[in-house]
Amino acid sequence: MTKVAVLLGGRSSEREISLISGKGCADALREEGFDVVEIDPSLGDFPAALQAAKPDVAFNALHGRYGEDGCVQGLLELLRIPYTHSGVLSSALAMHKQYTKDVYQAAGLPIVKSLVVDRRAAAAQHLLEPPYVVKPVNEGSSVGVFIIRKGDNRPPEALGSDQWNLTDLMMVEEFVPGRELTVAVMGSQALAVTEITTELAFYDYEAKYAAGGSKHTLPAPIPGHVATEAMQLAERAHAALGCRGVSRTDFRYDDTDGKHRLILLETNTQPGMTPTSLVPEQAAYKGLSYRALCRWILEDASCDR
Numbered sequence: 001m002t003k004v005a006v007l008l009g010g011r012s013s014e015r016e017i018s019l020i021s022g023k024g025c026a027d028a029l030r031e032e033g034f035d036v037v038e039i040d041p042s043l044g045d046f047p048a049a050l051q052a053a054k055p056d057v058a059f060n061a062l063h064g065r066y067g068e069d070g071c072v073q074g075l076l077e078l079l080r081i082p083y084t085h086s087g088v089l090s091s092a093l094a095m096h097k098q099y100t101k102d103v104y105q106a107a108g109l110p111i112v113k114s115l116v117v118d119r120r121a122a123a124a125q126h127l128l129e130p131p132y133v134v135k136p137v138n139e140g141s142s143v144g145v146f147i148i149r150k151g152d153n154r155p156p157e158a159l160g161s162d163q164w165n166l167t168d169l170m171m172v173e174e175f176v177p178g179r180e181l182t183v184a185v186m187g188s189q190a191l192a193v194t195e196i197t198t199e200l201a202f203y204d205y206e207a208k209y210a211a212g213g214s215k216h217t218l219p220a221p222i223p224g225h226v227a228t229e230a231m232q233l234a235e236r237a238h239a240a241l242g243c244r245g246v247s248r249t250d251f252r253y254d255d256t257d258g259k260h261r262l263i264l265l266e267t268n269t270q271p272g273m274t275p276t277s278l279v280p281e282q283a284a285y286k287g288l289s290y291r292a293l294c295r296w297i298l299e300d301a302s303c304d305r
Contacts, residue, residue, distance in 0.1 A: 001035045004298060005055035005081075007072065009040035012064025013143045013166065021273040022061035028294040029059065041072065050079060057301045058083040059294075061273060065138060068270040069095035077303055084297050086269040087305030090242035094269045097137050097171050100241065107240035109233060109264050114173035122170045123160030131175035134159065136166045147175060176263045178254035181220055183234035184271065184282045185247050186296070190231035191282040195220035216278060218285050222253065223260075230262055237267050244305045245297055246271060248279055 006029065008022020009015055019040075026036045037053050039046070041062070050058075058081050062072060070092035076083040086094065093099045098116045105111055117127060122134050130152055135145040144166045146156045158164065180196040198214040220227060234249040241247075248271040252263045271279040273294075283293040 001033070002057065003035045003037070003053070003055045004029055004057055004059055005050060005053050006036055006038050006059045006061055007041060007067065008038055008061045009042055010062045010064070010067045011042045012062070012066055012068075013139060014064035015042070017272060017274060018061060018063040018067065020275075021063065021277070024275070024290070025059055025061050025273050025294050025297075028291045029298060032291055032295050034298070041067070047075060047079070050075075050081065055081060057081065057298060059298050059301070060084050060270060063270050063272065064143075065095070068268075069138065073305070080303055082301040082303050083305070084301045085245040085305075086241075086243045086247065090244070090305075091269050094241050094243065094247075094267045095138050097135070097266055100266055103240050104237060104264050107236060109237060109240070110262060112174040112176055112263055114171050116169055116171050119159045119164060119168050119170045122172055123155050123157065126155065127172045128174060133173045133175050134170050135173070137169040137171050138167055176252035176254050177256045178252050178259075179220075179222075181222070181230055181251040181253050181262075182278050183230050183249050183251070184279045185234050185238040185243070185249070186283070187245075187300070188235060188239065190234045191279075192218060192285050193220040193222065193227045193230050194218045194278055194282060195222065196278075214276075216281055218281055222255075226253065226260065226262065233262060233264060234267075237264060241267055241269075243267065243269055244302075245300050246279055246293075 006022050006026040009019050026038050030036050039049050058076055060083050068091060070088040073088045073091050093103055101111050116137055130148050130150045132148050148155055182194050184191045195217045196214050230251055237249045238247045248268045250265045254261045280290050280293060
């Protein structure tokens with residue numbers, strides 16, 4: 001029987017979501033007949049725990065820093081344990097929002113203007129004409145994101161606070177009006193386009209994971225040619241970053257004032273696998289159950305990704 005180490009939890013700001021994702025994946029893989037052990041890298045000596053478990057393969061259900069940024073991937077390469085999702089380089093690139101945009105730009109993918117600055121500089125004055133967005137350069141799940149609206153006199157004071165516990169490097173990015181879309185890519189094939197709406201201020205951490213925090217409309221109610229373009233762009237982003245397994249690319253679709261433009265925001269190399277997550281929904285829409293999706297991700301595992 002294949003022994004699987006499901007990696008979950010970790011030390012990032014997305015720890016709680018990773019615990020839910022990992023538990024769901026572990027249970028699904030047990031139901032599929034695999035011998036599963038759950039390992040939380042934040043508890044004790046992680047390399048020793050991996051070596052003691054002697055897994056045939058690692059299912060990486062970690063989100064955020066240390067699990068999605070190439071760190072764990074590098075350790076698994078050193079230990080020669082086959083693992084799921086993207087490899088060291090693509091994980092590191094996709095986790096850093098500016099490096100992601102550099103790759104997008106080189107691949108001819110549509111992005112908007114941005115700059116990376118220290119959070120205190122972003123707190124001191126408007127560095128772009130409002131409206132604009134400020135977000136940590138290497139966090140996920142919309143942790144630490146602020147939208148500065150037209151008419152706001154100054155940036156959020158929290159950016160300059162001594163209580164700030166995220167990275168000091170922030171991306172200041174042009175705000176794109178319109179609609180929130182996302183596309184999952186499995187292997188090299190886009191699955192579908194989902195539109196995300198929320199009654200909250202924007203699609204933040206609470207909207208992503210709280211019950212009823214957001215509404216997912218699948219397929220997205222957009223023109224067919226826009227859906228086709230979004231899926232093609234997601235496939236190109238997946239390929240340009242060198243992603244493997246499953247990824248998910250997020251877009252803004254600006255259809256205001258008669259415009260029709262798609263803007264890429266970021267690509268997630270370790271998409272959520274919680275009950276409210278987007279990738280399992282898109283897989284189900286294409287006829288793939290949660291258990292079958294977990295099995296596919298696992299069977300795609302390898303070293304040298």
